[in-house]
Amino acid sequence: MTQRPPQVWAGIDVGKGHHWITVVDADGDPLWNRKVINSEPDILTVFGEVMDTADHVTWALDLVEGPAALLLGTLANHGQSPRYVTGSKFAAFKKSFSGQGKSDLKDSYVIAEFARCLRRQTVPVPAPPRITKELTLILSHRNGLSVERTRTINRMRAMLTSIFPELERSFDFARSDGPLVLLSGYQTPAAIRRMGESRLTAWLAKRGVRKAATIAEKAVTAAKAQDSAISGEDLAAELVAELAQKITQMNVRLKELESKIKEILSQHPQAPIVLWVWLSSREALSWENAG
Template sequence: MSESCRGRRSGRSARSRTDGRDSHTHGWTDWTRQPRPRDTSTTRPLASRWTRQPRATAVDLNAGGGALLMALLTSHGQQLSTTLAEPSTTPLPVATGYRGDGKTDAKDAYVIADQARMRRDLQPLQEWDEIAVDLKILTARRYDLAADRTRAVNRMREQLLEYFPALERTFDYAASKAALILLTGYQTPADLRRVGPSRLATWLKNRKVRGAQAVADAAVAASQAQHIAVAGESTAAALVNTLARSVLALNEEIAAVRPMAIRAAPPSESA
């Protein structure tokens, strides 16, 4: 017999059986209306039913929303396989080969059960150890932070390009912390001309910027190339200020992930 359980982002699970006792149509039953397996009060009844006899179980998610369901099954000695070759939270696209355009949990459960019945190449799922799970979580977090940082830098450069293109060309904002600190205080040509290179260098030094004088000279030189205020400059400057602070905060968060990953990783044999 085969059984299919599908963990979803919302915590739902769909279950399919082919022994005929719980099925009424085509050998499968929609279990998505049952209590969601969120805690022990709901998982215990499910575990009791699933462990009455040996059975094979297949899932089309091997990460994300199916984690609790997979932990429940493996902790009760169930044989668990996946229809995916790589770790993913994206459902198997094989459903496109079945009749019907609608997408429901019941159809997904039927498709997974049918795949589990026919295929012989399903990969067994092993219970993840604590170190692997910790590193997976931290890696995903760092990836998200890096993506957010890239989006913020690109948006900031686009905004600068609209009203102060000379300053946008002057610095590499993805690599220069000094340029980001500069933008938290001065964003317009008029402000930079007014403060001048000497006072700007002092302002940067007080914020522990390396090469403060060179940064100040380059910024003021860019301001000398533009003496026209573009419409919406004040609003755009406020947005650039906010984005620069956001990028600096994201840099700190990204840097904080590394020591967490080092603590989570096992010590090397050479150590």
Template structure:
């Protein structure tokens, strides 16, 4: 650890964030280290470090390589002190590290490289330290993402086991979107059990459990059972596993439904929620994901910056005589791109300007994904303008609306 009794007026503080502790390195305008120390991820220790760095007055610019849960307390305390913090991606740190002496990778060296990066570069994004609503959305959306991933894994396992001994029933229902089929599997999983029960009694059993179109579900299941009279070795054990997985999926669906209601309530407490949700194809869930992925959209200088952050602006990769070679950028937010892509996909279902633009691109020779990405890019412009002007989406242009009024 290197220290100095007097910090300079213009300083840059690099933070190599970690779960148990952070390393903070402060440099002056010549790139010399004036303070460098390990700081425990503890409120008292962090406050002491901030007090030391800010002790001599003057402006300090902070940079950090992680903006997730590990740095949540640190970022909140920096925000409380009115400090500006820039995000320095890990890939950028690794690239910049090659420009400095030494090959050893230590927390202190990484913190120094982060400080040097924010001293030299002006294109880094400010960290949007979340307010209460955004922090709540971030937690809820993260938890929902984990639950959905668990559901996909569990559903794939159920399909795999069911196909192994009763492929006809697996083909008969879309298990990913058929609650009635999952309820059926909690009670009856084998062809023999279904045949012995019969269509009428199965329909009654399903009706008692409030399955929609119980008669149709029963008829489909019995037809599948009539198509297979061969018992597969291990069928009974496989059936018990299918019953357990089906019940777990039903329970998980209830948990996801509860989270969805919480996300919707929290999202609609955001001041820009009405504007975001007015865009065709964006509901409260995607809207919440947008806020979490983009942060403060007002911090983007223009729509192009927002589109670039979402990976919707191609960049050239020319070489020698090869020019005009455009590719998707390597650095962009996958989550933000997913929001705009899925919202564009939803928007083309119904007639309107979104579908018209998509069909125009298809007619021009674009493939499905290319046309969707072009629409997503266009929608970024629209959404950014709506948020800038603080107005909701309408098919008519603002000029026409004003004239009509």
């Protein structure tokens, strides 16, 4: 019967749909290599198999975010403390395996070997506190929605420019909901002229738009500057209205996410620092409150 080694090193090459895990012994000889589906049942099965190979297992991986979340959570739930391998030293270590007849080895083997040979160059991966994890998730989601909002605004402006450039120049649609409400109902010079300034002001005010009179005045002025109807105007106007409504919905959701972020931050012991990072990210993305 093969003697059970006192310690092994399990290197994990993290992937989106699956991971590769290689287990090496104290001499660096591969004992076990397997593709692991990124699902809890498969991860648990492999976890049990690896733990059966030795008295102690050192887990090492090359990614600690995104697709690694379920794997890290499973390890933490079973009392394991994985280590993170990254940086220039790991890159140099990895290069040393090229040109030695080992081109068929998985990256998981290199990760396991790095953890075995250079443990002090690895970083322990603590289980993330709930609040930190929630902040990471919600900030990532908010940033993605903010980028999508910017793209949608640009699409809407390009569409509006094709039929009514004077109106497009009259408003900053990224800063206020009022002009978006206007576009949800009226997008062409003729339609705005027919409404007139007083009726358009009342229409906007009824929908809760601030400074309704100012917006109506600008819109009517723009409409009087263009008598021509552009080919394809009706379809373009319909699409502009659809995009304006979509942006308004995004604005509402972004405000909800900001409230949720502030709520989570209020529970964080380092809220001022995290808030500063958040606001810096917010400024960098050039996202501004709608309203």
